[in-house]
Amino acid sequence: MKLRGAVVGVGYLGQFHAQKIKAHAEARLVGVCDYSFEQAQKVASELGVQAFAKKEDMIGHVDFVHVVTSTQAHYEVAEFFLKNKVPVLVEKPIAATSEQGHRLCEIAESNRTLFTVGHIERFNPAFEYLKKNKQGATYLEINRLAPFRIRGADVSVLHDLTIHDLDLVQWIFEEPVVDFEIQGSCLIQPTTDDVSVRLKLKSGLQITINNSRVTPQIIRNYRLVKKDEVIYMNTATQEAETLKVLVVEPFHEIIKTHIPKQDALALEVNHFIQCLLGKATLAITGLEATRALELVEKMVQRLSIRGA
Structure with a gap:
């Protein structure tokens, strides 16, 4: 049986995530969700899947989700699914702040739920x-x-x-x-x-x-x-x-x-699915992604002190 996947946030990048899941041999794209329901309906129609009006409606219908919303919404959306024990791949950066990143890692660990971040490079x-x-x-x-x-x-x-x-x-x-x-x-x-x-x-x-x-x-x-x-x-x-x-x-x-040349996004999507199937180990942990964000925050702070 194929894993049921969905994408939350189907703007420019999110549409590519949805396409890669739909094309995967071991997964089935069941739907998409977006802040703009009109956008969700448009992408859902193009891909022949369901448009979800809100993320809460997706529980029970998905085995994993990709969160490709704006950075400011990463924490809220990823937190919701992790608390409901739905595995999450969230686009980079992991969240708006490293504090939120650490919190997501803690939620994933406490719920024993797979969690990774889209550092596609x-x-x-x-x-x-x-x-x-x-x-x-x-x-x-x-x-x-x-x-x-x-x-x-x-x-x-x-x-x-x-x-x-x-x-x-x-x-x-x-x-x-x-x-x-x-x-x-x-x-x-x-x-x-x-x-x-x-x-x-x-x-x-x-x-x-x-x-x-x-x-x-x-x-x-x-x-x-x-x-x-x-x-x-x-x-x-x-x-x-x-x-x-x-x-x-x-x-x-x-x-x-x-x-x-290879399709890096297809490789990323496949890797997450193989991890869900127990055939691979996560290449990118939430903690690694949070550490990268912590370093960014230190750099932003140093620039702000200089007035740059």
């Missing part, structure tokens, strides 16, 4: 490649830049983009951030739109993260510097170039690598 093959090739790293630079769009602008660029990279860094190198320097600017929104962060990990490794939602074009890449090579990866196209040092002229060679 963990399923990006380009970052899996980085994790496999991290040995000997001396420096890492991650760039995640994009033009302004109103979608996602209800929170700062730190909550929207930087949180991806903070989670990735601690997952890839398996050690905490012990210090950081930060510069940021508010250009369009009252919250930070552009930021540059320099992290120091426990081992002393230095990492620079540049995030922006006010650049002319989309830029997604990283540069990993090692003792005898440099790996440059375009994380959007999955194309890598590795410069290897040689002892004779021309003193270096370039090796190109193509990583087959």
Whole structure:
């Protein structure tokens, strides 16, 4: 029997979640719910499922839910389902505050209910490649830049983009951030739109993260510097170039690598379903997501002290 899934919040991103659940071989999309019932009806009609007027109506009809609402609503919606022992995948950030994140983790644990967070970049093959090739790293630079769009602008660029990279860094190198320097600017929104962060990990490794939602074009890449090579990866196209040092002229060679592109959201959805079926262990815990949010909050606080 297929697991019954539903999505709460079917705006731009939520619709993709609903489509992936519907396409999964071991799950069945039974319905969608949205703050705008008209929107829920529209998406439900397109997907051939039920539109729920409110989340309370979904209890008894679902085996799991994806919460893809606005960040400010994450806690209220996820809390409701976890208290009713319905497994939840909530989009990142886990909640509006780390305090709420910790509370959701406590509720999930006390109710023995599966709970994870949609840090989708963990399923990006380009970052899996980085994790496999991290040995000997001396420096890492991650760039995640994009033009302004109103979608996602209800929170700062730190909550929207930087949180991806903070989670990735601690997952890839398996050690905490012990210090950081930060510069940021508010250009369009009252919250930070552009930021540059320099992290120091426990081992002393230095990492620079540049995030922006006010650049002319989309830029997604990283540069990993090692003792005898440099790996440059375009994380959007999955194309890598590795410069290897040689002892004779021309003193270096370039090796190109193509990583087959995969649907990261489909991988994320599948992983959660496999966990529900007892075939996998959660890759992303609520506690890990909360720690990333705690670091974001520290950065926001430091910027506010400076008046940035």
